[in-house]
Amino acid sequence: MRSGSVLLAGGIAVTWVVVYLVTQVIVDPPLGVGTTVVAGAVASIAVVLGYPSALRGPRSATALRRGPEPRRGTRSIVAGRTMPLRSGLTADAARRTADLLRPLLGGDAVAITDTERILAFVGPGEDHHRAGGPVRASVTLKAIASGRTATSRSTAELGCGEPDCPLAGAVAAPLMVADRVVGALVVLRTGPEPAGRGQVEDMAGILSLHLELAEADRERELAADARLHALRAQINPHFLFNVLNTIASKSRTDPEEARALLLRLSDFFRYAVRQDGQLAEFAQEYFFVRTYLTLEQARFGDRLRVRYDIDPQVLTAHVPVLTIQPLVENAVKHGLADKVDGGTVTLRARVDPLTRTTSIRVSDDGVGMAPEVLERLDGPHLTAIPDGGRKGKAGGGERDRARDHEPGDGDGTDGGRAHHLHTGVGLRNISQRLTSLFGERFSLDVRSTPHEGTVVDLRVPLR
Amino acid sequence: MDDADTRPADTRLDVEEHDTPAEVDAAFRTLRRVAVWHFVLFLAAVLGVPALSLTLGWWSGARIDGGMSPGFAMAAFGLYVFFLAVGLAAATLSSAVEARMLGGAHDEGDDRPEPQDTP
Numbered sequence: 001m002r003s004g005s006v007l008l009a010g011g012i013a014v015t016w017v018v019v020y021l022v023t024q025v026i027v028d029p030p031l032g033v034g035t036t037v038v039a040g041a042v043a044s045i046a047v048v049l050g051y052p053s054a055l056r057g058p059r060s061a062t063a064l065r066r067g068p069e070p071r072r073g074t075r076s077i078v079a080g081r082t083m084p085l086r087s088g089l090t091a092d093a094a095r096r097t098a099d100l101l102r103p104l105l106g107g108d109a110v111a112i113t114d115t116e117r118i119l120a121f122v123g124p125g126e127d128h129h130r131a132g133g134p135v136r137a138s139v140t141l142k143a144i145a146s147g148r149t150a151t152s153r154s155t156a157e158l159g160c161g162e163p164d165c166p167l168a169g170a171v172a173a174p175l176m177v178a179d180r181v182v183g184a185l186v187v188l189r190t191g192p193e194p195a196g197r198g199q200v201e202d203m204a205g206i207l208s209l210h211l212e213l214a215e216a217d218r219e220r221e222l223a224a225d226a227r228l229h230a231l232r233a234q235i236n237p238h239f240l241f242n243v244l245n246t247i248a249s250k251s252r253t254d255p256e257e258a259r260a261l262l263l264r265l266s267d268f269f270r271y272a273v274r275q276d277g278q279l280a281e282f283a284q285e286y287f288f289v290r291t292y293l294t295l296e297q298a299r300f301g302d303r304l305r306v307r308y309d310i311d312p313q314v315l316t317a318h319v320p321v322l323t324i325q326p327l328v329e330n331a332v333k334h335g336l337a338d339k340v341d342g343g344t345v346t347l348r349a350r351v352d353p354l355t356r357t358t359s360i361r362v363s364d365d366g367v368g369m370a371p372e373v374l375e376r377l378d379g380p381h382l383t384a385i386p387d388g389g390r391k392g393k394a395g396g397g398e399r400d401r402a403r404d405h406e407p408g409d410g411d412g413t414d415g416g417r418a419h420h421l422h423t424g425v426g427l428r429n430i431s432q433r434l435t436s437l438f439g440e441r442f443s444l445d446v447r448s449t450p451h452e453g454t455v456v457d458l459r460v461p462l463r
Numbered sequence: 464m465d466d467a468d469t470r471p472a473d474t475r476l477d478v479e480e481h482d483t484p485a486e487v488d489a490a491f492r493t494l495r496r497v498a499v500w501h502f503v504l505f506l507a508a509v510l511g512v513p514a515l516s517l518t519l520g521w522w523s524g525a526r527i528d529g530g531m532s533p534g535f536a537m538a539a540f541g542l543y544v545f546f547l548a549v550g551l552a553a554a555t556l557s558s559a560v561e562a563r564m565l566g567g568a569h570d571e572g573d574d575r576p577e578p579q580d581t582p
Contacts, residue, residue, distance in 0.1 A: 027525040027533060035519070260481070267567065283563035290486055297483065308489030312497050312556060315563045 107187035169194035173204030303342025335366025
């Protein structure tokens with residue numbers, strides 16, 4: 001988002017330069033100040049409004065799955081993601097960290113190890129204290145074994161077989177993640193007097209904090225992946241049974257349609273199992289939704305009507321994967337399946353260029369949700385509002401519309417009782433995934449009126 | 464779940480796939496939106512030239528290279544360049560919209576046959 005803002009600022013600057021050249025340099029006589037300002041303002045507005053359009057060219061795919069790259073050349077050691085070890089205790093990160101720490105810790109050489117190997121060694125003696133070699137220094141082994149800082153004043157305690165090794169004094173401080181020792185920071189000197197023990201301990205503490213944060217990041221990513229896998233694994237067998245029954249019944253009356261439905265079913269499962277990343281192009285998610293609704297329309301016939309209202313700019317925007325289809329599925333399963341006359345599911349997708357937001361709305365004119373069900377859904381990142389403040393009685397279809405989201409769980413009959421017991425499990429799954437992806441920068445609102453329908457609004461940052 | 468594709472490579476060729484009316488309707492409305500916006504741009508440019516001639520004296524009175532007034536230069540060259548740009552943009556965007564909103568999956572290699580397990 002930051003690079004996009006820079007691009008926009010650059011575009012506006014270029015626009016004003018062009019306006020100035022045209023109105024003050026090229027034309028003779030030059031235009032008045034007022035006219036120039038008006039022309040510049042009009043051109044700037046046009047640039048701002050047109051900036052996120054498809055005319056600006058393809059978006060960078062690599063920038064979509066990761067946050068902004070850390071700035072190179074930053075010397076900040078302590079704070080933020082500029083610390084190389086923030087990405088974990090790897091040889092490359094250790095090498096860069098040792099480079100950064102060497103001038104700061106008052107030592108001639110700095111080494112970072114894990115519990116068994118030297119990951120990085122910078123300074124005098126690096127010709128024989130090679131990265132990748134085993135940890136031999138007794139001072140380092142002592143620090144790793146005891147979890148406390150150890151000091152050495154002689155070359156013998158460094159375990160160095162090189163007779164000409166210039167190093168003598170050393171301070172080794174353990175690197176800890178929680179209560180576990182994962183490595184050591186070793187500061188060495190050419191003389192017998194070791195570097196300041198307190199300074200090395202403090203720095204090891206800071207590095208340990210970064211390693212803990214790196215581990216927390218990894219766990220968060222794993223949790224997000226697990227939620228996605230859970231959602232994918234929740235494809236309900238009832239959906240498959242119902243679609244296969246529909247296809248079986250059509251295989252006699254309309255074999256061509258039956259074959260087409262089989263291909264759609266194959267597309268549906270293929271998309272569900274092949275999504276590896278957390279974000280996908282909206283067009284792909286749209287295809288998934290279309291595939292799902294085609295299968296459901298084969299079941300429901302004229303009772304299920306669909307309307308798509310898609311902004312052209314949104315097609316290339318990236319949205320969280322497997323998020324829209326569960327919302328659409330809920331509209332079908334809970335909104336329309338219980339309604340005798342059926343109804344219309346509407347998917348509306350827009351891009352707001354000024355706020356750089358992608359808005360997705362899934363609405364239906366089905367049975368709606370009872371206020372108490374909405375109350376149960378309400379949460380920190382999930383707003384559930386009874387539309388118009390009406391209080392409906394929890395009865396009939398409404399009572400059961402705790403809108404769980406299980407991909408493909410589109411059963412409105414036999415499996416119905418089972419999923420009435422769920423209370424928005426899928427919605428919470430989606431909400432948690434959105435939180436891990438966007439933090440506070442998204443909104444998921446559910447508005448519903450009993451007997452009139454439900455509207456789910458999802459707003460995520462434009463990627 | 465195993466993602467092995469057991470579908471033969473040429474299966475899709477045997478079945479005529481067609482989009483549903485709702486999908487075609489959606490693509491039509493999106494393309495119509497693209498067309499309307501580009502027509503608005505086109506109209507603004509076409510009407511802008513005489514409007515500037517009527518409202519701003521410098522548009523006709525100022526001189527740029529070759530003694531041309533800005534209005535003359537715009538009518539002689541600028542509008543054609545603009546129309547070309549708008550036309551290309553509209554065509555490119557419309558093709559992209561149609562490709563993304565109709566037909567099957569669009570991710571690369573989607574229909575690549577994968578190695579079959581040897582029985």
